[in-house]
Amino acid sequence: MKKQFNLPDHQPNSNSWEALKATLDVDAQLKREAGNLPEHHPEKNVWPAIEAQLEQERVRTAWWQWTGMAAAIAGIGLMLVVLLMDKKVPIQQEYLGTTISIQDIPWKTAMPQKPTPHPEEAGSLSPTVRQEHEPVNIPIPPVLLDPSDIPQLQMPILPVPAPASVTGTLAENAMNQDTLKAAKSFHQVSISWGINDRIKLKTDYAPNTARPQTKLHQVAKSPGKLVLRLSSEK
Amino acid sequence: MKQNSEKDLITRCSKQDRKAQFELFERYKVALYSSVFRILNEEDLAHDALQEAFIEIFKGIKKFRGECTLGFWMKRIAIRKAIKLAKSRILFTPLDQVTALPDRTPLDGWIDGELLDVAIRELPTGCRSVFLLIEVEGYKHAECAALLSISENTSKSQLSYAKKLLRGKLNELIKA
Numbered sequence: 001m002k003k004q005f006n007l008p009d010h011q012p013n014s015n016s017w018e019a020l021k022a023t024l025d026v027d028a029q030l031k032r033e034a035g036n037l038p039e040h041h042p043e044k045n046v047w048p049a050i051e052a053q054l055e056q057e058r059v060r061t062a063w064w065q066w067t068g069m070a071a072a073i074a075g076i077g078l079m080l081v082v083l084l085m086d087k088k089v090p091i092q093q094e095y096l097g098t099t100i101s102i103q104d105i106p107w108k109t110a111m112p113q114k115p116t117p118h119p120e121e122a123g124s125l126s127p128t129v130r131q132e133h134e135p136v137n138i139p140i141p142p143v144l145l146d147p148s149d150i151p152q153l154q155m156p157i158l159p160v161p162a163p164a165s166v167t168g169t170l171a172e173n174a175m176n177q178d179t180l181k182a183a184k185s186f187h188q189v190s191i192s193w194g195i196n197d198r199i200k201l202k203t204d205y206a207p208n209t210a211r212p213q214t215k216l217h218q219v220a221k222s223p224g225k226l227v228l229r230l231s232s233e234k
Numbered sequence: 235m236k237q238n239s240e241k242d243l244i245t246r247c248s249k250q251d252r253k254a255q256f257e258l259f260e261r262y263k264v265a266l267y268s269s270v271f272r273i274l275n276e277e278d279l280a281h282d283a284l285q286e287a288f289i290e291i292f293k294g295i296k297k298f299r300g301e302c303t304l305g306f307w308m309k310r311i312a313i314r315k316a317i318k319l320a321k322s323r324i325l326f327t328p329l330d331q332v333t334a335l336p337d338r339t340p341l342d343g344w345i346d347g348e349l350l351d352v353a354i355r356e357l358p359t360g361c362r363s364v365f366l367l368i369e370v371e372g373y374k375h376a377e378c379a380a381l382l383s384i385s386e387n388t389s390k391s392q393l394s395y396a397k398k399l400l401r402g403k404l405n406e407l408i409k410a
Contacts, residue, residue, distance in 0.1 A: 025340050039268050046263070
Protein backbone atom coordinates (compact mmCIF):
# COMPACT_ATOMS: atom_id res chain seq x y z
CA MET A 1 0.00 0.00 0.00
CA LYS A 2 1.50 3.24 -1.13
CA LYS A 3 1.39 6.16 1.23
CA GLN A 4 -0.04 9.17 -0.51
CA PHE A 5 0.07 11.48 2.48
CA ASN A 6 2.49 11.74 5.35
CA LEU A 7 -0.09 11.44 8.09
CA PRO A 8 1.07 10.63 11.64
CA ASP A 9 0.19 7.27 13.31
CA HIS A 10 -1.97 7.17 16.40
CA GLN A 11 -1.36 4.64 19.17
CA PRO A 12 -4.24 3.06 21.13
CA ASN A 13 -4.23 3.07 24.88
CA SER A 14 -1.96 0.61 26.54
CA ASN A 15 -4.92 -1.10 28.26
CA SER A 16 -6.86 -1.62 25.03
CA TRP A 17 -6.17 -5.31 24.97
CA GLU A 18 -7.23 -5.65 28.57
CA ALA A 19 -10.43 -3.82 27.78
CA LEU A 20 -10.99 -6.07 24.79
CA LYS A 21 -10.41 -9.16 26.91
CA ALA A 22 -12.89 -7.86 29.45
CA THR A 23 -15.60 -8.04 26.81
CA LEU A 24 -15.10 -11.79 26.81
CA ASP A 25 -16.74 -11.87 30.23
CA VAL A 26 -19.81 -14.06 30.19
CA ASP A 27 -22.17 -11.69 31.95
CA ALA A 28 -21.27 -8.79 29.69
CA GLN A 29 -21.70 -10.87 26.55
CA LEU A 30 -24.98 -12.34 27.74
CA LYS A 31 -26.37 -8.91 28.56
CA ARG A 32 -25.31 -7.55 25.21
CA GLU A 33 -26.57 -10.43 23.10
CA ALA A 34 -29.79 -10.99 25.00
CA GLY A 35 -31.25 -8.09 23.07
CA ASN A 36 -29.99 -9.44 19.77
CA LEU A 37 -31.63 -12.82 19.88
CA PRO A 38 -33.08 -13.88 16.54
CA GLU A 39 -36.80 -13.51 15.92
CA HIS A 40 -39.10 -16.44 15.41
CA HIS A 41 -42.07 -16.11 13.08
CA PRO A 42 -45.40 -17.81 13.67
CA GLU A 43 -47.18 -19.76 10.97
CA LYS A 44 -49.64 -18.05 8.67
CA ASN A 45 -52.67 -19.97 9.87
CA VAL A 46 -52.60 -18.40 13.33
CA TRP A 47 -54.69 -15.37 12.40
CA PRO A 48 -57.53 -17.39 10.77
CA ALA A 49 -57.68 -19.53 13.91
CA ILE A 50 -57.83 -16.43 16.12
CA GLU A 51 -60.48 -14.86 13.88
CA ALA A 52 -62.61 -18.01 13.97
CA GLN A 53 -62.38 -18.13 17.75
CA LEU A 54 -63.28 -14.44 18.04
CA GLU A 55 -66.28 -15.00 15.77
CA GLN A 56 -67.37 -17.95 17.90
CA GLU A 57 -67.08 -15.80 21.02
CA ARG A 58 -69.11 -13.03 19.36
CA VAL A 59 -71.87 -15.46 18.37
CA ARG A 60 -71.93 -16.94 21.86
CA THR A 61 -72.11 -13.51 23.47
CA ALA A 62 -74.90 -12.45 21.11
CA TRP A 63 -76.80 -15.67 21.82
CA TRP A 64 -76.61 -15.09 25.57
CA GLN A 65 -77.70 -11.47 25.14
CA TRP A 66 -80.75 -12.44 23.05
CA THR A 67 -81.61 -15.31 25.36
CA GLY A 68 -81.38 -13.02 28.36
CA MET A 69 -83.59 -10.42 26.69
CA ALA A 70 -86.15 -13.05 25.68
CA ALA A 71 -86.20 -14.45 29.20
CA ALA A 72 -86.66 -10.98 30.65
CA ILE A 73 -89.55 -10.22 28.27
CA ALA A 74 -91.16 -13.57 29.03
CA GLY A 75 -90.81 -12.93 32.75
CA ILE A 76 -92.40 -9.48 32.48
CA GLY A 77 -95.25 -10.93 30.38
CA LEU A 78 -95.86 -13.69 32.90
CA MET A 79 -95.96 -11.17 35.73
CA LEU A 80 -98.49 -9.05 33.83
CA VAL A 81 -100.70 -12.10 33.18
CA VAL A 82 -100.58 -13.05 36.85
CA LEU A 83 -101.43 -9.50 37.91
CA LEU A 84 -104.37 -9.33 35.49
CA MET A 85 -105.70 -12.70 36.69
CA ASP A 86 -105.43 -11.59 40.29
CA LYS A 87 -107.58 -8.56 39.57
CA LYS A 88 -110.47 -10.72 38.29
CA VAL A 89 -110.85 -12.84 41.43
CA PRO A 90 -112.09 -10.54 44.21
CA ILE A 91 -115.60 -9.51 43.02
CA GLN A 92 -117.50 -8.30 46.04
CA GLN A 93 -121.04 -9.38 45.08
CA GLU A 94 -120.07 -12.95 44.28
CA TYR A 95 -118.18 -13.16 47.50
CA LEU A 96 -121.16 -11.95 49.53
CA GLY A 97 -123.58 -14.23 47.67
CA THR A 98 -121.76 -17.29 48.86
CA THR A 99 -122.32 -16.42 52.52
CA ILE A 100 -126.13 -16.38 52.38
CA SER A 101 -127.91 -19.63 51.66
CA ILE A 102 -131.50 -19.41 50.47
CA GLN A 103 -132.02 -23.15 50.34
CA ASP A 104 -133.70 -24.84 53.27
CA ILE A 105 -131.67 -27.63 54.71
CA PRO A 106 -133.97 -30.52 55.65
CA TRP A 107 -133.20 -31.42 59.27
CA LYS A 108 -134.06 -35.00 60.06
CA THR A 109 -132.64 -35.08 63.54
CA ALA A 110 -133.81 -33.42 66.67
CA MET A 111 -130.83 -31.16 66.62
CA PRO A 112 -131.46 -27.50 67.11
CA GLN A 113 -132.18 -25.80 63.83
CA LYS A 114 -130.80 -22.58 62.67
CA PRO A 115 -133.36 -19.82 62.41
CA THR A 116 -134.43 -19.33 58.81
CA PRO A 117 -133.44 -16.00 57.43
CA HIS A 118 -136.10 -13.42 56.75
CA PRO A 119 -137.17 -13.30 53.15
CA GLU A 120 -136.14 -9.69 52.73
CA GLU A 121 -132.71 -10.53 54.13
CA ALA A 122 -132.35 -13.51 51.81
CA GLY A 123 -133.36 -11.47 48.83
CA SER A 124 -130.87 -8.73 49.45
CA LEU A 125 -127.19 -9.20 48.71
CA SER A 126 -125.97 -7.35 51.79
CA PRO A 127 -124.37 -9.48 54.52
CA THR A 128 -126.35 -10.35 57.66
CA VAL A 129 -124.92 -8.54 60.61
CA ARG A 130 -126.34 -9.49 63.99
CA GLN A 131 -126.57 -6.75 66.55
CA GLU A 132 -125.12 -7.45 69.93
CA HIS A 133 -128.23 -6.46 71.89
CA GLU A 134 -130.45 -8.89 69.95
CA PRO A 135 -131.11 -12.04 71.96
CA VAL A 136 -130.23 -15.35 70.38
CA ASN A 137 -133.36 -17.48 70.31
CA ILE A 138 -132.36 -21.03 69.59
CA PRO A 139 -135.10 -23.48 70.55
CA ILE A 140 -133.65 -26.24 72.67
CA PRO A 141 -135.65 -29.48 72.50
CA PRO A 142 -136.41 -31.10 75.83
CA VAL A 143 -134.17 -33.99 76.71
CA LEU A 144 -136.04 -37.14 77.59
CA LEU A 145 -134.19 -39.24 80.08
CA ASP A 146 -134.81 -42.89 80.67
CA PRO A 147 -135.43 -43.36 84.41
CA SER A 148 -133.17 -46.41 84.43
CA ASP A 149 -130.23 -44.30 83.26
CA ILE A 150 -130.57 -41.85 86.08
CA PRO A 151 -128.26 -42.89 88.87
CA GLN A 152 -129.43 -42.64 92.39
CA LEU A 153 -127.58 -39.87 94.01
CA GLN A 154 -126.61 -40.26 97.57
CA MET A 155 -125.35 -37.42 99.60
CA PRO A 156 -121.99 -38.10 101.16
CA ILE A 157 -121.94 -38.63 104.87
CA LEU A 158 -119.97 -35.80 106.21
CA PRO A 159 -118.38 -36.00 109.60
CA VAL A 160 -120.26 -33.95 112.13
CA PRO A 161 -117.90 -31.67 113.97
CA ALA A 162 -117.64 -32.42 117.63
CA PRO A 163 -119.14 -29.82 119.92
CA ALA A 164 -116.62 -27.35 120.98
CA SER A 165 -115.54 -27.70 124.56
CA VAL A 166 -114.69 -24.13 124.83
CA THR A 167 -117.25 -21.69 123.58
CA GLY A 168 -117.38 -18.07 123.07
CA THR A 169 -114.27 -17.31 121.00
CA LEU A 170 -114.74 -15.44 117.75
CA ALA A 171 -112.34 -17.63 115.74
CA GLU A 172 -114.16 -20.86 116.55
CA ASN A 173 -117.47 -19.35 115.61
CA ALA A 174 -116.07 -18.33 112.26
CA MET A 175 -114.69 -21.86 111.66
CA ASN A 176 -118.00 -23.47 112.48
CA GLN A 177 -119.75 -21.20 110.03
CA ASP A 178 -117.27 -22.16 107.27
CA THR A 179 -117.77 -25.86 107.97
CA LEU A 180 -121.51 -25.50 107.83
CA LYS A 181 -121.32 -23.62 104.57
CA ALA A 182 -119.09 -26.31 103.06
CA ALA A 183 -121.41 -29.08 104.22
CA LYS A 184 -124.24 -27.80 102.05
CA SER A 185 -123.13 -28.85 98.59
CA PHE A 186 -119.88 -29.26 96.71
CA HIS A 187 -121.30 -30.68 93.49
CA GLN A 188 -120.55 -28.94 90.29
CA VAL A 189 -122.34 -30.27 87.23
CA SER A 190 -121.79 -29.29 83.67
CA ILE A 191 -124.17 -30.72 81.10
CA SER A 192 -124.46 -30.02 77.41
CA TRP A 193 -127.06 -31.30 74.94
CA GLY A 194 -125.80 -32.17 71.58
CA ILE A 195 -123.90 -28.93 71.04
CA ASN A 196 -120.80 -30.68 72.15
CA ASP A 197 -121.09 -34.43 71.97
CA ARG A 198 -119.25 -34.80 75.21
CA ILE A 199 -121.11 -34.71 78.49
CA LYS A 200 -118.91 -34.02 81.42
CA LEU A 201 -119.74 -34.22 85.07
CA LYS A 202 -117.56 -32.77 87.69
CA THR A 203 -118.07 -33.42 91.37
CA ASP A 204 -116.23 -32.29 94.42
CA TYR A 205 -116.68 -33.19 98.04
CA ALA A 206 -114.97 -30.12 99.28
CA PRO A 207 -114.82 -26.50 98.29
CA ASN A 208 -112.64 -25.75 95.25
CA THR A 209 -110.44 -23.64 97.41
CA ALA A 210 -109.90 -26.33 100.02
CA ARG A 211 -109.17 -29.40 97.85
CA PRO A 212 -107.71 -29.86 94.36
CA GLN A 213 -110.23 -30.47 91.63
CA THR A 214 -111.21 -34.12 91.31
CA LYS A 215 -110.70 -36.11 88.19
CA LEU A 216 -113.19 -35.54 85.44
CA HIS A 217 -114.78 -38.60 83.93
CA GLN A 218 -115.82 -38.49 80.39
CA VAL A 219 -119.12 -40.06 79.56
CA ALA A 220 -119.14 -42.23 76.47
CA LYS A 221 -120.80 -40.91 73.38
CA SER A 222 -124.38 -42.04 73.20
CA PRO A 223 -126.52 -39.93 70.94
CA GLY A 224 -130.06 -39.61 72.13
CA LYS A 225 -129.32 -40.69 75.66
CA LEU A 226 -127.96 -38.86 78.60
CA VAL A 227 -125.93 -40.87 81.02
CA LEU A 228 -124.83 -39.45 84.31
CA ARG A 229 -122.26 -41.26 86.33
CA LEU A 230 -120.92 -40.07 89.60
CA SER A 231 -117.77 -41.27 91.13
CA SER A 232 -115.75 -40.13 94.03
CA GLU A 233 -112.01 -40.24 94.40
CA LYS A 234 -110.93 -41.95 97.54
CA MET B 235 -47.47 10.09 15.92
CA LYS B 236 -46.94 6.45 16.82
CA GLN B 237 -48.60 6.98 20.20
CA ASN B 238 -51.62 8.55 18.56
CA SER B 239 -51.93 5.74 16.09
CA GLU B 240 -51.54 3.20 18.91
CA LYS B 241 -54.27 4.88 20.95
CA ASP B 242 -56.50 4.89 17.93
CA LEU B 243 -55.70 1.23 17.37
CA ILE B 244 -56.60 0.38 20.98
CA THR B 245 -59.89 2.26 20.71
CA ARG B 246 -60.80 0.47 17.51
CA CYS B 247 -59.76 -2.89 18.92
CA SER B 248 -61.91 -2.35 22.01
CA LYS B 249 -64.87 -1.85 19.64
CA GLN B 250 -64.08 -5.28 18.17
CA ASP B 251 -63.00 -3.79 14.83
CA ARG B 252 -61.59 -6.80 13.01
CA LYS B 253 -59.24 -4.76 10.82
CA ALA B 254 -57.72 -3.04 13.84
CA GLN B 255 -57.31 -6.38 15.56
CA PHE B 256 -55.52 -7.77 12.54
CA GLU B 257 -53.27 -4.71 12.46
CA LEU B 258 -52.38 -5.21 16.12
CA PHE B 259 -51.71 -8.88 15.49
CA GLU B 260 -49.40 -8.13 12.59
CA ARG B 261 -47.55 -5.52 14.58
CA TYR B 262 -46.79 -7.70 17.60
CA LYS B 263 -47.02 -11.30 16.45
CA VAL B 264 -43.26 -11.82 15.96
CA ALA B 265 -42.26 -10.34 19.30
CA LEU B 266 -44.87 -12.35 21.17
CA TYR B 267 -44.22 -15.56 19.30
CA SER B 268 -40.46 -15.29 19.84
CA SER B 269 -40.95 -14.90 23.57
CA VAL B 270 -43.34 -17.82 23.97
CA PHE B 271 -41.36 -20.04 21.61
CA ARG B 272 -38.15 -19.55 23.61
CA ILE B 273 -39.95 -20.45 26.84
CA LEU B 274 -41.82 -23.44 25.46
CA ASN B 275 -39.20 -24.58 22.92
CA GLU B 276 -41.97 -26.27 20.92
CA GLU B 277 -43.72 -24.85 17.88
CA ASP B 278 -47.22 -26.29 18.37
CA LEU B 279 -47.42 -25.24 21.98
CA ALA B 280 -46.05 -21.83 21.10
CA HIS B 281 -48.76 -21.36 18.46
CA ASP B 282 -51.44 -22.37 20.96
CA ALA B 283 -50.05 -19.93 23.51
CA LEU B 284 -49.93 -17.14 20.91
CA GLN B 285 -53.53 -17.78 19.87
CA GLU B 286 -54.83 -17.81 23.44
CA ALA B 287 -52.79 -14.73 24.25
CA PHE B 288 -54.27 -12.73 21.38
CA ILE B 289 -57.81 -13.80 22.30
CA GLU B 290 -57.22 -12.56 25.84
CA ILE B 291 -55.63 -9.36 24.55
CA PHE B 292 -58.61 -8.56 22.31
CA LYS B 293 -61.02 -9.32 25.12
CA GLY B 294 -59.20 -7.26 27.71
CA ILE B 295 -57.82 -4.38 25.65
CA LYS B 296 -60.59 -2.06 26.87
CA LYS B 297 -59.13 -2.48 30.37
CA PHE B 298 -55.68 -1.33 29.22
CA ARG B 299 -55.02 1.98 31.01
CA GLY B 300 -51.54 2.72 29.67
CA GLU B 301 -49.56 2.18 32.89
CA CYS B 302 -46.92 0.47 30.74
CA THR B 303 -46.34 0.23 27.01
CA LEU B 304 -48.83 -1.76 24.98
CA GLY B 305 -46.06 -4.11 23.84
CA PHE B 306 -45.01 -4.89 27.41
CA TRP B 307 -48.62 -5.45 28.47
CA MET B 308 -49.23 -7.81 25.54
CA LYS B 309 -45.96 -9.67 26.10
CA ARG B 310 -46.80 -10.22 29.75
CA ILE B 311 -50.10 -11.83 28.76
CA ALA B 312 -48.37 -14.03 26.21
CA ILE B 313 -45.66 -15.11 28.67
CA ARG B 314 -48.28 -15.92 31.30
CA LYS B 315 -50.11 -18.05 28.77
CA ALA B 316 -46.90 -19.84 27.79
CA ILE B 317 -46.02 -20.57 31.42
CA LYS B 318 -49.56 -21.79 32.07
CA LEU B 319 -49.32 -24.17 29.13
CA ALA B 320 -45.90 -25.47 30.15
CA LYS B 321 -46.45 -25.46 33.91
CA SER B 322 -46.13 -29.21 34.24
CA ARG B 323 -43.05 -29.27 32.02
CA ILE B 324 -41.09 -26.55 33.78
CA LEU B 325 -38.95 -28.53 36.20
CA PHE B 326 -36.24 -27.00 38.35
CA THR B 327 -33.00 -28.95 38.81
CA PRO B 328 -32.14 -29.34 42.50
CA LEU B 329 -28.89 -27.40 42.80
CA ASP B 330 -27.43 -29.44 45.65
CA GLN B 331 -27.03 -32.31 43.18
CA VAL B 332 -25.14 -30.17 40.66
CA THR B 333 -21.36 -30.43 40.58
CA ALA B 334 -19.51 -27.18 41.06
CA LEU B 335 -18.70 -25.28 37.89
CA PRO B 336 -15.98 -22.64 37.42
CA ASP B 337 -17.41 -19.23 38.18
CA ARG B 338 -15.40 -16.44 36.60
CA THR B 339 -13.94 -18.16 33.59
CA PRO B 340 -14.34 -15.90 30.56
CA LEU B 341 -15.59 -17.24 27.26
CA ASP B 342 -13.09 -18.40 24.71
CA GLY B 343 -14.43 -15.98 22.13
CA TRP B 344 -17.16 -13.58 21.20
CA ILE B 345 -20.71 -14.67 20.67
CA ASP B 346 -23.67 -13.32 18.74
CA GLY B 347 -27.41 -13.62 19.13
CA GLU B 348 -27.73 -16.71 16.96
CA LEU B 349 -25.16 -18.60 19.02
CA LEU B 350 -26.75 -17.54 22.27
CA ASP B 351 -30.17 -18.62 21.00
CA VAL B 352 -28.88 -22.11 20.25
CA ALA B 353 -27.24 -22.34 23.68
CA ILE B 354 -30.39 -21.14 25.44
CA ARG B 355 -32.53 -23.79 23.73
CA GLU B 356 -30.25 -26.49 25.13
CA LEU B 357 -30.77 -25.39 28.74
CA PRO B 358 -33.06 -27.34 31.12
CA THR B 359 -36.61 -25.91 31.20
CA GLY B 360 -36.52 -24.46 34.74
CA CYS B 361 -33.35 -22.43 34.56
CA ARG B 362 -34.05 -21.53 30.91
CA SER B 363 -37.37 -19.93 31.92
CA VAL B 364 -35.69 -17.98 34.71
CA PHE B 365 -32.88 -16.80 32.42
CA LEU B 366 -35.32 -15.73 29.69
CA LEU B 367 -37.62 -13.88 32.07
CA ILE B 368 -34.84 -11.99 33.85
CA GLU B 369 -32.09 -11.46 31.27
CA VAL B 370 -34.14 -11.30 28.07
CA GLU B 371 -37.57 -10.00 29.10
CA GLY B 372 -36.30 -7.75 31.87
CA TYR B 373 -38.40 -9.02 34.79
CA LYS B 374 -37.23 -8.66 38.38
CA HIS B 375 -36.62 -11.72 40.54
CA ALA B 376 -39.81 -11.12 42.52
CA GLU B 377 -41.96 -10.96 39.38
CA CYS B 378 -40.23 -13.98 37.90
CA ALA B 379 -40.74 -15.94 41.12
CA ALA B 380 -44.42 -15.02 41.15
CA LEU B 381 -44.89 -16.04 37.53
CA LEU B 382 -43.17 -19.38 37.99
CA SER B 383 -44.56 -20.02 41.48
CA ILE B 384 -41.13 -20.31 43.05
CA SER B 385 -39.27 -18.40 45.74
CA GLU B 386 -37.05 -15.44 44.98
CA ASN B 387 -33.98 -17.32 46.19
CA THR B 388 -34.76 -20.18 43.84
CA SER B 389 -35.04 -17.65 41.02
CA LYS B 390 -31.60 -16.24 41.84
CA SER B 391 -29.90 -19.60 42.18
CA GLN B 392 -31.50 -20.88 38.97
CA LEU B 393 -30.29 -17.79 37.10
CA SER B 394 -26.76 -18.37 38.35
CA TYR B 395 -26.99 -22.01 37.35
CA ALA B 396 -28.26 -21.06 33.87
CA LYS B 397 -25.30 -18.71 33.33
CA LYS B 398 -22.80 -21.38 34.33
CA LEU B 399 -24.37 -23.85 31.95
CA LEU B 400 -24.47 -21.27 29.16
CA ARG B 401 -20.78 -20.55 29.58
CA GLY B 402 -19.93 -24.19 29.06
CA LYS B 403 -22.27 -24.58 26.11
CA LEU B 404 -21.14 -21.37 24.45
CA ASN B 405 -17.47 -22.39 24.77
CA GLU B 406 -18.32 -25.69 23.11
CA LEU B 407 -20.16 -23.88 20.31
CA ILE B 408 -17.30 -21.39 19.81
CA LYS B 409 -14.78 -24.21 19.47
CA ALA B 410 -16.99 -26.21 17.13
